[in-house]
Amino acid sequence: MSSTKIFPKKKATRQTQGPPSQAVAENAATSSFDEELRGLQYIMQAFFYIALPVLIFFCGYNLFKARFVETVLVLSMLILVLWLRKQMGRTLPPENQYKLYQNLVRWFFLIFLIYIIYAAGWKTELDRIQWFYIFPIVAFLCLGRKEGFYWAALFLVSVGVLLFYPHPTTLSPEAFLLGFKFRFLLSFTLMCVVGYAGKYGVEITYNRIVQRQEQLTESEKKYRQAYECLHQEMEARQKAQQALAESEQRYRLHFENIRDVVYSVDTDLIVRSISPSVERLLGYRPEEIIGRHIGDLNFIAPHCLRKGMSEVMRIFAGEIIDSSIYEYTAKDGAKKIGDVSGAPLFQEGKIIGLVSVAKDITERKQAEEEKQHLQERLQRAQKMEALGTLAGGVAHDLNNILSGIVSYPDLLLAQLPENSPLKKPLVVIQESGIKAAAIVQDLLTLARRAVPVSEVVDLNAVISEYLKSPEYNSLKSLYPHVHVQTALDVALFHIIGSPAHLSSAVMNLVSNATEAMPEGGDIRISTQNIRIENPMEGYEHLEPGDYVTLSISDSGIGLSIEDRERIFEPFYTKKVMGKSGTGLGMAVVWGTVKDHKGYIDIQSTEGRGTVFTLYFPASRKMFTKEKPSFSIAQYQGKGESVLVVDDVDTQREIAAAILSYLGYAVTGLSSGEAAVEYVTNHKVDLVILDMIMEPGMDGLATYEKLLEKNPRQKAVIASGFSETERVKAAQRLGAKEYIQKPYTLEKLCVAVRKTLDEN
Numbered sequence: 001m002s003s004t005k006i007f008p009k010k011k012a013t014r015q016t017q018g019p020p021s022q023a024v025a026e027n028a029a030t031s032s033f034d035e036e037l038r039g040l041q042y043i044m045q046a047f048f049y050i051a052l053p054v055l056i057f058f059c060g061y062n063l064f065k066a067r068f069v070e071t072v073l074v075l076s077m078l079i080l081v082l083w084l085r086k087q088m089g090r091t092l093p094p095e096n097q098y099k100l101y102q103n104l105v106r107w108f109f110l111i112f113l114i115y116i117i118y119a120a121g122w123k124t125e126l127d128r129i130q131w132f133y134i135f136p137i138v139a140f141l142c143l144g145r146k147e148g149f150y151w152a153a154l155f156l157v158s159v160g161v162l163l164f165y166p167h168p169t170t171l172s173p174e175a176f177l178l179g180f181k182f183r184f185l186l187s188f189t190l191m192c193v194v195g196y197a198g199k200y201g202v203e204i205t206y207n208r209i210v211q212r213q214e215q216l217t218e219s220e221k222k223y224r225q226a227y228e229c230l231h232q233e234m235e236a237r238q239k240a241q242q243a244l245a246e247s248e249q250r251y252r253l254h255f256e257n258i259r260d261v262v263y264s265v266d267t268d269l270i271v272r273s274i275s276p277s278v279e280r281l282l283g284y285r286p287e288e289i290i291g292r293h294i295g296d297l298n299f300i301a302p303h304c305l306r307k308g309m310s311e312v313m314r315i316f317a318g319e320i321i322d323s324s325i326y327e328y329t330a331k332d333g334a335k336k337i338g339d340v341s342g343a344p345l346f347q348e349g350k351i352i353g354l355v356s357v358a359k360d361i362t363e364r365k366q367a368e369e370e371k372q373h374l375q376e377r378l379q380r381a382q383k384m385e386a387l388g389t390l391a392g393g394v395a396h397d398l399n400n401i402l403s404g405i406v407s408y409p410d411l412l413l414a415q416l417p418e419n420s421p422l423k424k425p426l427v428v429i430q431e432s433g434i435k436a437a438a439i440v441q442d443l444l445t446l447a448r449r450a451v452p453v454s455e456v457v458d459l460n461a462v463i464s465e466y467l468k469s470p471e472y473n474s475l476k477s478l479y480p481h482v483h484v485q486t487a488l489d490v491a492l493f494h495i496i497g498s499p500a501h502l503s504s505a506v507m508n509l510v511s512n513a514t515e516a517m518p519e520g521g522d523i524r525i526s527t528q529n530i531r532i533e534n535p536m537e538g539y540e541h542l543e544p545g546d547y548v549t550l551s552i553s554d555s556g557i558g559l560s561i562e563d564r565e566r567i568f569e570p571f572y573t574k575k576v577m578g579k580s581g582t583g584l585g586m587a588v589v590w591g592t593v594k595d596h597k598g599y600i601d602i603q604s605t606e607g608r609g610t611v612f613t614l615y616f617p618a619s620r621k622m623f624t625k626e627k628p629s630f631s632i633a634q635y636q637g638k639g640e641s642v643l644v645v646d647d648v649d650t651q652r653e654i655a656a657a658i659l660s661y662l663g664y665a666v667t668g669l670s671s672g673e674a675a676v677e678y679v680t681n682h683k684v685d686l687v688i689l690d691m692i693m694e695p696g697m698d699g700l701a702t703y704e705k706l707l708e709k710n711p712r713q714k715a716v717i718a719s720g721f722s723e724t725e726r727v728k729a730a731q732r733l734g735a736k737e738y739i740q741k742p743y744t745l746e747k748l749c750v751a752v753r754k755t756l757d758e759n
Contacts, residue, residue: 044084044101051081073115080108105143109135109151113158133191140195145203152192160185260360261338264345266353267316269294281338281360283331301327308340315342315354326358337365376565415661456621457495459527459548460488462502471507481520484510489528493548493618497596505592508585509552509612516556516610526551529618540599546618547598553611559604567602589614635749637663640756641683644668645675645702646690646718654743655688655718662749672702679709686756689735691719691727700726703735714758716751718743 055078062070084104092100112135135155140148261281263274270293274286282299289297300308304326311321321342328336342356409426416423463486466472476482506525513523530549536542559567568590589612593600596616604610642664644655652668659666667684669675673696675687687706691699699717706713715735717727720742727738736758737751 044088044104048081048085048088052078055081069118070115073111073118077108077111077115080104080111102143109139109143113151113155116155133188136188136192136195140199145196145199148199149192149196152195156185156188156192159188261358262355263289263358264353264355265294265312267351269312271297272353281330281336281358282328299329299331301329304328311342312354315344316351318344318351320344321356325361335362336360337362455496455499456619457497457499457502458492459495459502459550459616460490460492462499463488463506463525463527463550466503466506466510469503469507472510475511475514479514479517479520482514482517482523483521484523484525487524487526489526491529492527493529493546494621495548495596495616496619496621497616498592501592501595505589505614506550506552508589512585513552513554513556513610516554516558521555521609524551524553526553530615540601542599542601542615547615548618550614550616551611553609555609558606558608559602559610560606564602564604568600632662632745632749635662635753637752639663639665640685641665641667642752643675643678643684643687645670645672645687645693645699647671647693647696648690651690651718651741651743655748658743658745658748659752662752664752672697672699672705675702676705676709679706679713685714686752687713687715688752689715689717689730691717691730698726700730700733703730703733707733714755716755 055074059071059074059078062068062074084101087100087104116135136148136152139151139155143151258275259277259280261275261278263278264272266272270291271289274289276286278289279285284299294300294308294312295305297305307324308326311324315321321340324340324342326338326340328338330336337360338358339361340356340358342354344351345353345355409429412422412426416426467484467486476484510523510525517523527548527550530547532542532544532547534544568586590600593614593616598617599615601613601615602610603613637659642659644652644659644666646652646655646668647670649670652670656666656668667678667682669678672689672693675689676697678684679687687703689699689702693699693702697705699719703713703715703717706715713734715730716737716739717730717735718739718741719727720740731738737755739747739751
């Protein structure tokens, strides 16, 4: 049948934009077209398998009979059938396949028609007339009712012409009987009618089936639409459930893996939920806390619990707490600090509880405290350094002033007879100068510019000597109700340092302890060896090592936090200035400990007393031989030339007077430049150089220039300060001896004689 009438052409896509009824019809037509195409494919396959052997046989038969025209026609049909088979293996659009099959059938019928007419009509081979009946059946079956009718009519007309008007050379009019002609035409016409009617009946039945299928399709579409709506609703519900489950899973993952502690409390103050991170922070499992009243949570510090109850009420009133610091005690006793924020928990516009987040800031707080502690230590060190610089400058000037008070009496006493009435006044002047020099020494200790004495020291001996000193006896007489106890380690290691400075530190600490107990009490002085394996934090940071410790404790009034922070500041004192101290005592202790590369620790409670512990690096060196007694006769000069270089006139004059008395030929100059010029034209056995001379060259620069003139030039360095780097540089160049101002007869003559006697 024709696809143009019964079945519409297949659309490029099955999606329609028209109304639902039109879409259904088009979908039904498309489905019918597909079914007809499949039917046509089956017919073509059957046609191929039937026609192929038949055509091969007749091709060979006609060739054998030497029927070349028939052979060509049959061979053409065979080629057409083989080409049909090849096209069936290709993938083509359905419409192209349908047209291809119809065109092949049309060509095949055309060649077949020519073959039948030629064989049966032109050649009068009546034994082939039975093939005529196959033609209308196949035409109607393959080409449809309308086109099959055209081909059948054409075939019938062609046969009728051959029957009634045969070819004059091959067929006589009497070749066929008239009855046979009419019977054949009648039977062939009847076959065409049967083919036409059969195809028509098939089309009607097929159309009814299609109509019924359309109705079923419409019903199916309605059911499908209902099913799709239900399916979409189910999918939407499943997606919503899945999204809810994923949201809950994400919330659960966040809740269980968050580092901060998240918890909720209802309006009855019962903990309803808490994140597992609480176990990491406090050591408690969530089930140990959930269901408990917040007032029963004993890991919250009591003062924080009271604050927390107040903040909970504020949250229930609708307020949001952004940050609040709480202290906790973990299960293992560790102290923790948390930063807590909280907000109301609403349900349908009503507050049903609160939700809070506690962030562990213990390490941050510790770091902040450590930073603050370091800053305070830095500020304290900077303050001490600044005050030390000031004190050092004052001490330098005072040393120059005191030189006349200390040095001249020493020189005059050496020249006076024993019964001179001037001797006693000079001794008083000298002792006053020495006491003033001791204060200057304290200032230099504070400035950490005192002259260091690096010798082996027995700290127990220093303490014992102090307890026998007039200073201690005087203190004891002023405070008779204060009792001093000692606990000195007999196996105490030695230390390297200055006995005088250490004795001064002990004296200041004992004096402070005594004055802290005006009503009397006990002072305990103890020493011991101690090894620190790991760094320790106290008033200062202690590094690991072996130490000798000196502890002086009292049962006095103790120190406040402010006093502990400022106790080592110069002139910071609770005493009456000028009556019981100078305000430098504890500053001297600090400077002494630092000069000995040690540490200080303070433990004090107001009303219960104070403990000062000094840590000195231990040494296993042994004592050297005791220094022989001083005799001025051993250090007399032999007329050697000595050049004294000092920018202060008094210092030059004092040094010149002492050295002249000892028998040296002395020349004094006020600058390094003058000394260099003088040495150019004069031979000098020894040069005494002041390290600090302003303006112009200092002692080191002067000595370098002198060595250029005389590489073997001997020199002694003098200064009111300690051995600075420039002093040490001068010593490395050859100036071995170093003396501190103010000059004394013993220090100056020993240094000069020792330097001159060196090779």
